[in-house]
Amino acid sequence: MAIRQTTHSSAPATKRSLVLHQLVESIKKGQWTVNTLLPTEAQLQSMFGVSRHTVRGALADLQQMGLVASQQGVGTRVIRRRAAPGYSQSLQNISELAYYARNTSVQTLEVEDVQLNASEAEMLEAQVGDPWCHAITLRMADGQSVPMGLSSVWVPSESRKAIAASRRSGMPVFMEVQKLHKLMVNEVRQVIGATVADAGQSRLLRCELREPLLRIRRWYFDINHRVLEMSDTYHPPGRFEYSVTLHHGIAHPHAHAQHN
Incomplete structure (x- = not known):
């Protein structure tokens, strides 16, 4: 799954924002359902053809939106299909x-x-x-x-x-x-x-x-x-x-x- 460039925004899209957008859309459409784990960072790297740094940034943004929660040693779990309004934060340590x-x-x-x-x-x-x-x-x-x-x-x-x-x-x-x-x-x-x-x-x-x-x-x-x-x-x-x-x-x- 290579990242797709969108052209409707006046601001230049970064790889991180494009990966984030596609992850959000995939969760919204049910590709990864609530309480299931996202692919690993390495798998997401391969899917989108981007660096680990980009993947980690997009996952941090997903977490900030309240869509996922990360658990060390387990992975990143989907906790809702649509983003919570405003600021969202996972506090684990x-x-x-x-x-x-x-x-x-x-x-x-x-x-x-x-x-x-x-x-x-x-x-x-x-x-x-x-x-x-x-x-x-x-x-x-x-x-x-x-x-x-x-x-x-x-x-x-x-x-x-x-x-x-x-x-x-x-x-x-x-x-x-x-x-x-x-x-x-x-x-x-x-x-x-x-x-x-x-x-x-x-x-x-x-x-x-x-x-x-x-x-x-x-x-x-x-x-x-x-x-x-x-x-x-x-x-x-x-x-x-x-x-x-x-x-x-x-x-x-x-x-x-x-x-x-």
């Missing part, structure tokens, strides 16, 4: 949390230096009076007209520069913390819940007062189980979706941001 930022942008609304009170210290597994930095951010998915998420982000005061770096780069704060201190996040604990929008959240997220919100809290730990960052994020309905596929002994989460 810590490194892929960085991919979340590629098609989104972040706006930092507020940054303040604080000394932790009792409730904050308990939340951050720190000591009362410890110096920390607290930021409020909004994140937008490409093509969205309203924010997909409002975050409260906490880092120890020595990592304050990571918040400014995140504002410049658009990358998640934990990635900038890793660069700043030349260390790695060893573990991420995630808690998913629900709440309703208060007046401030409804204003910033442009949603209704007391509208239900998906709440995702994440704690990022180093190898010594010290909190490097904590984020508390709120998503209105229809703008972000979080799903988990369960296998024997393995959980594969997928996150999707959607247009209203």
Whole structure:
């Protein structure tokens, strides 16, 4: 199956975009049905006559569209026939949390230096009076007209520069913390819940007062189980979706941001 050049678009088509288009069409037409595996990277290389780099890029785009999910050692599985609207992201390990930022942008609304009170210290597994930095951010998915998420982000005061770096780069704060201190996040604990929008959240997220919100809290730990960052994020309905596929002994989460 050689890639076919299309001429109706004014933008020049890349090999990656052509492979992506044909994969999308094949999935839509049922050549590969939901819950079946796509051919291997090597097989796709042969089918389309392109490099492994091109194939991997097209598969990453498919995953971003929410059509497939990759499982190391198993392959790339079709999870839906038609793309989810807006931004889609498969989250399976810590490194892929960085991919979340590629098609989104972040706006930092507020940054303040604080000394932790009792409730904050308990939340951050720190000591009362410890110096920390607290930021409020909004994140937008490409093509969205309203924010997909409002975050409260906490880092120890020595990592304050990571918040400014995140504002410049658009990358998640934990990635900038890793660069700043030349260390790695060893573990991420995630808690998913629900709440309703208060007046401030409804204003910033442009949603209704007391509208239900998906709440995702994440704690990022180093190898010594010290909190490097904590984020508390709120998503209105229809703008972000979080799903988990369960296998024997393995959980594969997928996150999707959607247009209203």
